[in-house]
Amino acid sequence: MESSLLRFIVRHSLRAQVLIVLAGGLYIGIYYLTLDLPKAIINDAIDGKGFPKDFFSVGLGQIELLFALSGAYLVAVLVKGGVKYWMNVFKGKVGERMLRRLRFALFGSMMRFPPGHFARTPPSEMIPIITSETEAIGGTMGDAAIVPIMAGGTLVTALAFMFAQNVYLALSAVALYPLQIWLIPLLQAKVNGLTKQRTRLVRQLSDQISETTGAMNEINALGTVRFRLSQFSFNLLRNFELRFQIFKYKYLIKFINNFIGELTPFFFFTIGGYLVIQGDLTKGALVAALVAYKDLNPPWRELLEFYQSWQDARVRYDLVVEQFAPPGMLTEARQFGVAAEAQPGDAPSDTRLTAEAVSLIDESGLPLLENANVVVAHGESAAIVGPEGGGRRELALTLGGIADPTVGQVRLGGEPLQAISRDALSLQLGFVSASPFFFLGTLHDNLTYGLKRRPSTPEEPTSEQRRVAQEAAMTGNPTDDPNLDWIDYGLAGARDRDSLLPRIREALAASDLLDDVRELGLRGVIDPAKRLDVAELVLRARRVLMPRLSDPALAPYCVPFDVTRFNDLLSVGENLMFGAAVGDGIDAQNLAGNPHVMAVLEAGGIAETLAEAGMRTATTLADIFRGLSAGHEIIQRYSFVDKDELTALESAVLRLQRGGGTAAGEDRAKFVSLALRMVPGIHRLDVIDDDIKARIVAARHRFAVELPPQLRSSIEFFDRDRYIRSRSIKENLLFGKLAPGQDQPGSRMERMVQSLLEETGVGALFDKVIDVGLENDVGLGGSRLPAAMRQKLGLARILLKRPAILVLDDTGGQLEHAAQQRLVKSVLEHMRGRSVVWAMQSYGLARHFQHIVLVQGGRIAADGSFEELSKPGTPFHARMSQEH
Amino acid sequence: MSLQQDMELLRSIPMFAGMEPSRLKLLSFTSTRVSFMPGESFIRQGEVGDAAYVIVEGEAEVVIETAQGESVLSAVGKHSLIGEVALLHSGYRTATVRARSPLVCMKMTKDVFFHLLRDSPDFALAVMRDLARRVDRSTERLRNALVELREHQGAQHGTQA
Structure with missing residues (x-):
């Protein structure tokens, strides 16, 4: 980003500012006319003699001249007003556009922060910077040219006019300007310093607020409410003091300006009056000068005020930019670069993943991983095992392209990961984090999130879409429309939304999530009018189930309506x-x-x-x-x-x-x-x-x-032949309710119902039920999903993208052993022929992988097949026998 | 299927015997009657447990799963309390419990169990007593097993010699 506010403005709004300056020039010209005309009206028309006068080679009488001059005055005032209106509106537009550009640039910079920077910079600091701190800069950017030009121009014109009338009069009007020019910057420098302090303090305040909301349980449990209140109150006191000091200085500046403004007429009337009495100045000139003087003070004050707000904006800009340029920013090419679309017939790329002498050192200089050399061959499955904190996780993060090695290089098919754009890398390599994040929306939205890499091209953009794109282009924003369908269906091997559903079910099955999502669907309520297909299948299934469920042996488990x-x-x-x-x-x-x-x-x-x-x-x-x-x-x-x-x-x-x-x-x-x-x-x-x-x-x-x-x-x-809209799919299916104990996924009754339906050919219903389940909201950050399900969902989301290499950080680590083993097997089966790198806690489960890497103490302690590594006396064997 | 019956049932279990009627009523009311089919596992080893069960009717078996396969540890019948260890300790189920016959249980959830533990010292004491009794019994079994093992080894040595 540009290092100073002035540069930012010049670089991105020079043309607009020039346009404003031109309009300003026009305005000043007309303004001069409106100053000069009253003098002509009084001196030539009202006080004038020797009519008819020659006016633009037309002879005019006194009244006619008065009307002509007054008419000209009226036109000038109208045009002046029109130009001013246009200028102000345009200035507002430029300011708003620059604000959009600035905010977007900041957001873009944030997305290029080096990995690990976020851990040190709380979001509560980023939010006020992008939202409120930039706000004040926006207006000033629009004013940047117009105010100094207008106010300055008006001032110079008025002054020039006064100098033309009488030098002494003019000098008396500006006699105290040097005092202001010397004094105000001194005071403003104080304000600037205080503004900096205040901005930092406000960031601290928002940190403190967000920390408190996050730590409320701790504060309550530890009984530190009083301490917390006192801490916050202390910062409010500091804020009060800073704000009050700023107010005092600002008021002082205002006071000086007003005082001097009021003092000037003293000289003005004395010297002007003296000159008129002496006959060195006409009365008309004095009146005109009085009018000019009336107009002299406001632009001067405006100029001074602009100086203050410019200083304020400049300080804020510096503070903002300094926060958004941490060392080690990722390149734009890497973060924003777009991969070339794959062409049919492209040779399958080499997906060998190699870590070459990789070291990862944290900020305090502590090595987390030292000189790690690993080769994961094309299509190979590898497990990374080792004690917690021994570098297992860090190796997975570097192999996954999430953390950049401090020393060494991770290469994909010979190319360093850092040289591959995120987009291109994500097409080849999928990384599943230990605690995946989910966005507000449905399961379907979240599962397809990884497919959303470019908007579909609309057949014919609407005029509104064109306008939006033009506006975006004007502010350095992307012209992509987020409201279009962004899902790249081809990436998942589908053509459209419907053909994507089977692919989603496959990914869910491989992630051992089918039962969970099916249960969500079964508990779901649908509008049978909108999901006629589901409702009809449910009714068919109900007819199959009803006779079976009336079996008295099942009475304790299911109670039909x-x-x-x-x-x-x-x-x-x-x-x-x-x-x-x-x-x-x-x-x-x-x-x-x-x-x-x-x-x-x-x-x-x-x-x-x-x-x-x-x-x-x-x-x-x-x-x-x-x-x-x-x-x-x-x-x-x-x-x-x-x-x-x-x-x-x-x-x-x-x-x-x-x-x-x-x-x-x-x-x-x-x-x-x-x-x-x-x-x-x-x-x-x-x-x-x-x-x-x-x-x-x-x-x-x-x-x-x-x-x-x-x-x-x-x-x-409850009608046995109709779908009950207010009841869950499950109750509709059974036309009854399952007793407590049976009403949970995996219960005997649920399994029985499922196999009954599959036997009788209504099994397709379960696919539909899964689709209904996918419409469930995941809650803020996935909060409505259990932790184990979140991990599996993070996995399913990546599998849907069909990566050639899958890197997993402790996925399934929260599951019990049998479930984890089931997950490992199904993922390896699903990924057969493609590479898998799985960092896991369990040594026993590593036996399912072709290749095992043991990392302990930040170093690779063993690397080989399970047979090689599990010989007694080896470090892997020692670790494995400690397990359980 | 009534609160009164559930209270009577709980009272017959030593751990709950000394509990005040009002607490017992709260526990009964917040419990659910759950039904399982023969062969159905309702507590699975390794899973996170959030409830304890009292058997109202039927019989169940406690099974331990090991790499060598599973072995039946014991059978539990009417009025037995099961699954409370996971609530008190790590949260993970230490064994699998499977219905042998049609089974009806009272399922009490972790939050109510803990509320009562905190609220009623007598109940907390009763839980401790129950656990102590179990440790005792396990030690006894271990001792017997060790003795048996030694005798078995001794016998083998005898034949070899």
Whole structure:
């Protein structure tokens, strides 16, 4: 980036600034005219003699001349206003464009930071720099030419005019300028120093804020809230002091400028008046000079103010740029270079990966890896093993092109990794980090993230797209449109979104993720109108499954939705409706608040019993959760009533007990609603007996038949021939619910259902279910996914890119041994014929690799096949026998 | 399938016997009744454990998987508490537990278990006592195994000589 603000402006906006200067010149010219015309109007037209006068070779009388001159004045004012408007708008545009350019350049620089720099530079420092610190610079960049030219020009014009009128008058107007020119830079230098300090302090403040949000658990656990508050408060005090000092200096500057501005007229009136009285100056000239003087002070003040804001922007720019130019920045060619598209028939490249005398030394000079020489042949599988902290990880990072060796070279097919652009390298070599990062979006978005290397070319760009691209080109931004489809389907061996799905499933299978994603899909809710294919398959599968699931031997494991039976895994209310409340017409939390529900219950003679059951439930729940605070995790997780509601219910119970009567009105409805919310098979509160259950089932018919028309869209009945939109795919498939214990991936029931469907030819459903599962959100940074799944997902994402070399850092390390072994085998199988380099904790699993590298103490201690290395007495053998 | 029954059941287990009724009720309410099929493994060695189980009905076997194959360690029946070691120790399951017959268990989760441990010193003490008893039993078994091994070796030496 340019080393100074001036250079940045000149280099990137010279043409625009020249345009502004030209407009400024025009403005000044007209401005001069508007100054001169009043003098002509007064001296020639109003005070003039000897009419008719010759005006542009036309003879004009006094009134005509007055109108002509006034008319000219009007035109000049209009044109002046127009030019000024255009200039200001254009200036704003230039400023905003320069700001965009600056921010983009900073962001681009950030992406070229040397590896490891991020560990030292917290994001909380980068964020205010790119967002708020640049903000103030933006306006100044737009003003850079126009303000000094305009204000300076106006000033010079006004001065020239005054000098033309009278030298003494003019001199008296500028008498105190030298004082300001000497004094203000002195004060401004103080402000600059303080601004620097303040900017750094604000960065510290944002660090402290982000640190606090991250460390809140620690602060709470260690009881250091008071200390933390005091630390933050101290920085706020320093900030206050700096800001106040800056304010004082700035105010002082303003005060001096105003004071001097007001002082000048003293000379002006004295000397001007004296000259008029003496007859050395006409009255018209004095009035014109007065007008000019009125215009003299604002540009001068504007000039001084611009000087201040320019200084401010300059200081900020220096601070920003210094932060974004760490030593060892990666080259643009490496970071932003785009690989040539592969041509059909291209010879398969040599994928031999070699580390030549590689050393990696950390900032403190501590060697993490010393003189490592490794050759991973084309298509070979290699395991890197060794103790934690012994250099295993560092070797994987350098072989993966993530960390650059301090000494030595890693080569891919003879070419140093550093000489290959990221884009080109990522087409050949895939690196899976130990804790992969995920972006906000669905699993599908994240899996295909690695395929997003260039936008698809739109057939005919719209005018809006063209405008966007033009605007981007004007500010050194890329013209790529992020809203286009960026997925390079060919990279995954597919043609489009649909043909990509089987490839995704393959990658998931190789990463041992199919079960997890399938389960996500099974738990998913779909709109059958949008996913007609899924809904139809589910209904077909349901027809296959229903007779099998009605087997009494399965009764403890799966409870079908049966209109003639009470379902213990549904709430009492759902049992009554034999459906789900979906619309706004009925509140599932407060079913008894609905007149129809109450009418059906009263008619069935169960309202009273349910109110009783609700009361007993409230008492029992209050009893169970007594002593736990309202926000207690256990209440939140296990109670179907929150603490506030529970307290309200409990006091209603007390009221009744004191009154000795039965519940009525609102209280009664509350208790009935509570009973209707209960799921007997889960909550087991002994308040819903078989008699109630039977009566609920008996009331179903009336509930459905007498349902008022306005409620029809609010209830979704369980109909064995229809897809239930509000229920998960799994419940739709079974037309029932799995009992706790069976309702988890890998349970017997799930496996049974799966094999049943595969036998009966509805197995294709599972592929669709996986596609539905892929539409799940991963949460911020993948937070909704378990750690083990995140690692496997990071792997699947790379596999989808079909790299010729796969480098893995401890992938699967969080899995239990059997699962890890399964993963190793399936990945090696998937990558057969291509190279795999896997840094892993387990020595035993290394036996599955052709080639093993043992790294300990930063050095390679052994390198060879498992047979060679596992001989007793060797370092590898020693390590392996210590395992377990 | 009722809270009352679950409380009775828990009370019959030494570890929970001395617990206050209100705590017992909380534990019962927050537990889930889970059902497993014969042959189904519901605790798997090496996996992270987040729950302990009390067998309500049926029988299960505890199996240890080794490189040499698996060996059945013991059988557990009605009213046995299983899986609490993983909650207290590393979090990893030390053995696999497999249903022998249709099995119904009460599944209690880690958070409630820990809440009770912190909340009720008597319960904490009972857990410790139970663990001590197990260590004792394991030592006993180890001693017997060692004696057996020595006798076996002795017998071999005898025949060789």
